[in-house]
Amino acid sequence: MAVTLKDVAIRAGVSRSAVSRAFTDGASVSAKMRKKVEKAAADLGYRPNALASSLTTGRTKLIGLVSNNFHNPIFLEVFDLFTRGLQDRGLRPLIMNLSDDQDPEKSVDMLKQYSVDAVVVASSTLSPSFAKTFRDANVPVVHCFGRNSSSPEVHVVGIDNVEAGRMAAREFVKRGYGRVAFMGGPQSATSTQDRFSGFSSEMAGHSGIAYSYSFAEQYSFEAGRREMQRLLESDPAEAYFCGDDVLSIGALSAINETGLRVPEDIGILGLNDMEMSRWENIDLTTIHQPIRQIINSSIELIVAMLDEPDRYPEARLFPCRIAERGTLRPVVDL
Amino acid sequence: MAVTLKDVAIRAGVSRSAVSRAFTDGASVSAKMRKKVEKAAADLGYRPNALASSLTTGRTKLIGLVSNNFHNPIFLEVFDLFTRGLQDRGLRPLIMNLSDDQDPEKSVDMLKQYSVDAVVVASSTLSPSFAKTFRDANVPVVHCFGRNSSSPEVHVVGIDNVEAGRMAAREFVKRGYGRVAFMGGPQSATSTQDRFSGFSSEMAGHSGIAYSYSFAEQYSFEAGRREMQRLLESDPAEAYFCGDDVLSIGALSAINETGLRVPEDIGILGLNDMEMSRWENIDLTTIHQPIRQIINSSIELIVAMLDEPDRYPEARLFPCRIAERGTLRPVVDL
DNA sequence: AAGCATTTTGCAACCGGTTGCAAAAATATT
DNA sequence: AATATTTTTGCAACCGGTTGCAAAATGCTT
Numbered sequence: 001m002a003v004t005l006k007d008v009a010i011r012a013g014v015s016r017s018a019v020s021r022a023f024t025d026g027a028s029v030s031a032k033m034r035k036k037v038e039k040a041a042a043d044l045g046y047r048p049n050a051l052a053s054s055l056t057t058g059r060t061k062l063i064g065l066v067s068n069n070f071h072n073p074i075f076l077e078v079f080d081l082f083t084r085g086l087q088d089r090g091l092r093p094l095i096m097n098l099s100d101d102q103d104p105e106k107s108v109d110m111l112k113q114y115s116v117d118a119v120v121v122a123s124s125t126l127s128p129s130f131a132k133t134f135r136d137a138n139v140p141v142v143h144c145f146g147r148n149s150s151s152p153e154v155h156v157v158g159i160d161n162v163e164a165g166r167m168a169a170r171e172f173v174k175r176g177y178g179r180v181a182f183m184g185g186p187q188s189a190t191s192t193q194d195r196f197s198g199f200s201s202e203m204a205g206h207s208g209i210a211y212s213y214s215f216a217e218q219y220s221f222e223a224g225r226r227e228m229q230r231l232l233e234s235d236p237a238e239a240y241f242c243g244d245d246v247l248s249i250g251a252l253s254a255i256n257e258t259g260l261r262v263p264e265d266i267g268i269l270g271l272n273d274m275e276m277s278r279w280e281n282i283d284l285t286t287i288h289q290p291i292r293q294i295i296n297s298s299i300e301l302i303v304a305m306l307d308e309p310d311r312y313p314e315a316r317l318f319p320c321r322i323a324e325r326g327t328l329r330p331v332v333d334l
Numbered sequence: 335m336a337v338t339l340k341d342v343a344i345r346a347g348v349s350r351s352a353v354s355r356a357f358t359d360g361a362s363v364s365a366k367m368r369k370k371v372e373k374a375a376a377d378l379g380y381r382p383n384a385l386a387s388s389l390t391t392g393r394t395k396l397i398g399l400v401s402n403n404f405h406n407p408i409f410l411e412v413f414d415l416f417t418r419g420l421q422d423r424g425l426r427p428l429i430m431n432l433s434d435d436q437d438p439e440k441s442v443d444m445l446k447q448y449s450v451d452a453v454v455v456a457s458s459t460l461s462p463s464f465a466k467t468f469r470d471a472n473v474p475v476v477h478c479f480g481r482n483s484s485s486p487e488v489h490v491v492g493i494d495n496v497e498a499g500r501m502a503a504r505e506f507v508k509r510g511y512g513r514v515a516f517m518g519g520p521q522s523a524t525s526t527q528d529r530f531s532g533f534s535s536e537m538a539g540h541s542g543i544a545y546s547y548s549f550a551e552q553y554s555f556e557a558g559r560r561e562m563q564r565l566l567e568s569d570p571a572e573a574y575f576c577g578d579d580v581l582s583i584g585a586l587s588a589i590n591e592t593g594l595r596v597p598e599d600i601g602i603l604g605l606n607d608m609e610m611s612r613w614e615n616i617d618l619t620t621i622h623q624p625i626r627q628i629i630n631s632s633i634e635l636i637v638a639m640l641d642e643p644d645r646y647p648e649a650r651l652f653p654c655r656i657a658e659r660g661t662l663r664p665v666v667d668l
Numbered sequence: 669a670a671g672c673a674t675t676t677t678g679c680a681a682c683c684g685g686t687t688g689c690a691a692a693a694a695t696a697t698t
Numbered sequence: 699a700a701t702a703t704t705t706t707t708g709c710a711a712c713c714g715g716t717t718g719c720a721a722a723a724t725g726c727t728t
Contacts, residue, residue, distance in 0.1 A: 002446075004684055015708045020686060027687095030694095030706055050447040051385045051394065052684035055713045060385065062428075070414035073407050073610070080404035083431035092448060094396075095427050097417035112336075113384040114426060221613055253615040276407070279555055281587040281615075338714055349678045354716060361717095364676055364724095386714035389683045 165198025185243030224250025239267030499532025519577030558584025
């Protein structure tokens with residue numbers, strides 16, 4: 001069917017090895033030979049079979065991209081950056097959608113069967129032990145948006161969630177709120193736990209401010225909306241730090257519905273700063289998570305691990321900053 | 335490194351072929367043999383190498399998924415449905431991001447090098463000739479969201495865009511608008527052209543209603559917003575049919591900003607019905623495009639083509655329906 | 669128990685490439 | 699011009715599987 005190395009070799013009247021070498025840079029081939037082979041290859045429309053060569057080289061240039069966040073708009077940005085970044089480096093993303101909570105173990109098998117060179121786990125809700133499964137299977141892995149543990153077993157790239165929680169608390173303080181709340185994402189997610197820990201530890205230093213907390217079931221508009229509806233039923237706080245932007249938007253929707261006004265009656269602070277949060281009809285004040293840097297760094301790390309699989313695990317954390325928009329009251333002067 | 339067929343064969347004390355057959359269903363193996371092999375495989379943690387076997391079987395179970403819409407939230411839904419649907423059938427999506435308008439030709443090479451079994455082109459803005467490139471290269475291809483041509487050369491699954499344009503026009507008529515407009519997506523996209531053609535042909539039958547038209551530069555919030563800002567500068571129409579939901583939301587944002595009210599002062603009709611359009615703080619009246627059905631059908635078609643590569647090309651079109659929400663004035667009684 | 673049909677197994681070649689090694693060719697040295 | 703050195707080339711084995719074919723094993727008849 002397709003044109004193979006052998007066909008080219010025959011047409012060029014050379015050995016198969018010669019053809020192979022002509023397509024491998026750095027290989028030992030004379031200019032004359034290369035020319036001859038390239039001519040024959042062009043005539044026949046030959047393309048080397050990447051999978052066949054992977055068999056001997058042990059490199060497929062396939063990178064597994066595992067995620068379970070196919071309902072959060074920010075992940076479109078994440079996929080865009082990952083797929084572009086990988087293909088710019090000659091790597092191919094092989095996507096694994098873990099949305100329906102099928103056995104994560106199976107995904108490890110699956111990706112191993114396709115001999116991916118490495119795996120990126122892009123999720124803040126998958127457990128650290130999941131990423132570890134790949135490492136245990138000797139597959140280089142980076143946990144993007146993962147937890148910064150004191151003794152990380154896999155590479156983590158993301159933000160310091162504890163610090164992000166503190167930052168949220170400090171914002172509330174600066175703006176003079178008296179009763180605030182943490183409305184987190186799924187309680188089982190490490191990101192939620194860490195942010196809450198940062199938030200409450202910072203709050204502990206401000207005894208004048210009361211704070212409460214609750215959790216949404218998942219990172220989705222609907223979950224945010226439902227949770228805020230519930231909160232509004234009884235004595236809501238003055239400002240909420242929501243688990244992420246999509247939850248924030250759900251919360252805003254619930255607030256609008258009651259006729260309460262943002263930021264006058266209730267303040268909302270998100271986290272992520274997805275493109276949509278900038279939209280003028282959303283205009284969400286949020287903690288900016290530098291996903292471009294996080295993803296580029298993840299890719300660089302992946303590339304480095306291809307040559308150095310047993311690289312000592314590290315955590316690469318990027319600082320967040322507040323993206324000031326219209327859902328929190330202004331900072332008050334002292 | 336990894337456990338191979340040979341290792342299993344040695345441990346089980348059988349031939350390599352026996353092991354291979356034990357892992358191929360429908361192959362000629364005795365129950366006893368299978369048991370023995372499975373035991374050895376389990377002991378060693380053996381997983382067959384999908385790529386190696388593809389070499390002889392000619393099937394990789396890799397499906398190329400090509401798109402250039404990584405900035406339109408509906409594509410997150412599209413990717414979710416595609417990746418889940420494919421992997422539920424034991425197929426693996428290999429993503430190709432054409433966002434930065436790199437040479438599309440290259441993507442064909444790329445996917446051929448990885449011996450994908452078939453390709454899905456998921457885009458309404460890529461030209462029909464692009465999809466055809468795959469067919470010419472003997473790669474089964476389905477153009478999802480493609481144009482329904484009278485003599486289709488590749489399989490197309492989507493909606494009838496001409497009819498969708500007509501439907502939009504009829505909605506405007508039913509609601510008694512006197513001056514309406516078409517605010518399309520990129521003019522070069524076949525979907526835009528077809529919708530406009532349907533829209534204007536239907537309008538031609540209603541001489542009492544004036545209509546105008548314009549086009550946004552791309553399918554994005556910003557482009558929709560800018561275009562609507564421009565339109566609002568001089569004598570806007572009473573209702574706009576926008577190229578898609580994300581353009582509509584951009585338009586809504588521009589309208590809100592001027593203090594005009596929707597749907598009282600200006601009506602907006604979108605197309606797609608992405609999840610977000612249902613959000614209470616957006617609440618967009620839009621033409622529902624049944625993407626779940628479109629994508630499932632695309633996948634079924636792809637699967638069918640694996641066994642029948644030269645299948646006669648067909649167009650599978652799904653009817654749209656209006657999703658009534660809050661951005662058009664109600665239907666008027668006669 | 670012998671003879672035949674059927675099932676199961678292993679051999680060996682193959683899929684489309686890569687690569688270590690030694691022979692051949694080209695170039696440099698004296 | 700003969701020899702030493704370096705570069706280029708082809709041979710053959712290999713990567714991890716699959717598969718047609720024939721031999722071996724099993725099951726069935728009589």
